[in-house]
Amino acid sequence: MxxxxxxxxxxxxxxxxxxxxxxxxxxxxxHNFSLQWPLYLYIFTVMISLTIIFALIYFVMSFSTPILIDSNQGTVMKDHDFAEMIYYSGSTLLSIGYGDLNPIGPIRYISLFEGFLGVVTPTVIFVSEVNKNLKEN
The missing domain is CATH 1.20.5 (Single alpha-helices involved in coiled-coils or other helix-helix interfaces)
Known part of the structure; x- marks a missing residue:
C-alpha cells in the first residue's frame, strides 16, 4: 500500500x-523574473542540490565513525546507507527535525549549518529576485 x-x-x-x-x-x-524558469523551480533545485551535497558529506563522514543515533531504539547507528543520509539531510535542511535520527560528534555542527542554510537560502533567493524586479520597474 x-x-x-x-x-x-x-x-x-x-x-x-x-x-x-x-x-x-x-x-x-x-512577472518580470530575470530567471529563465519560474522562481519556485529555481529554489526547489537549489534545495535539492543542498540536500544531496550534505547527504554526501554525511555519508563520507560515516565511513570513519558513527554519526547518528536512532532515537526510536536509543542506539548508535553503525551502518549507514545513502538513503538514510538523504532522509536525514532533507529533514535537517527543511528544519523538520522529526527527532528519529540525532547527530553525534562533530556532525552536529554541520547539521546546524545545514539547518541555517535551509532557512536562509530560499529567503535570500526570493528577496534578491523581488529586489531585481523592483529596480527594473
Missing amino acids: SHVILTLFILFFLFQIGAFAKKKGEMKNT
Whole structure:
C-alpha cells in the first residue's frame, strides 16, 4: 500500500512540475523574473542540490565513525546507507527535525549549518529576485 501511495505522490509531483513549466510562457507577461524558469523551480533545485551535497558529506563522514543515533531504539547507528543520509539531510535542511535520527560528534555542527542554510537560502533567493524586479520597474 505504501508503494502505491508513494507512486501516486511522485506522479502528482511530476505532473505539478510539468504544469509549472508549462506556465513559464504565461508568467512572462505578468512577472518580470530575470530567471529563465519560474522562481519556485529555481529554489526547489537549489534545495535539492543542498540536500544531496550534505547527504554526501554525511555519508563520507560515516565511513570513519558513527554519526547518528536512532532515537526510536536509543542506539548508535553503525551502518549507514545513502538513503538514510538523504532522509536525514532533507529533514535537517527543511528544519523538520522529526527527532528519529540525532547527530553525534562533530556532525552536529554541520547539521546546524545545514539547518541555517535551509532557512536562509530560499529567503535570500526570493528577496534578491523581488529586489531585481523592483529596480527594473
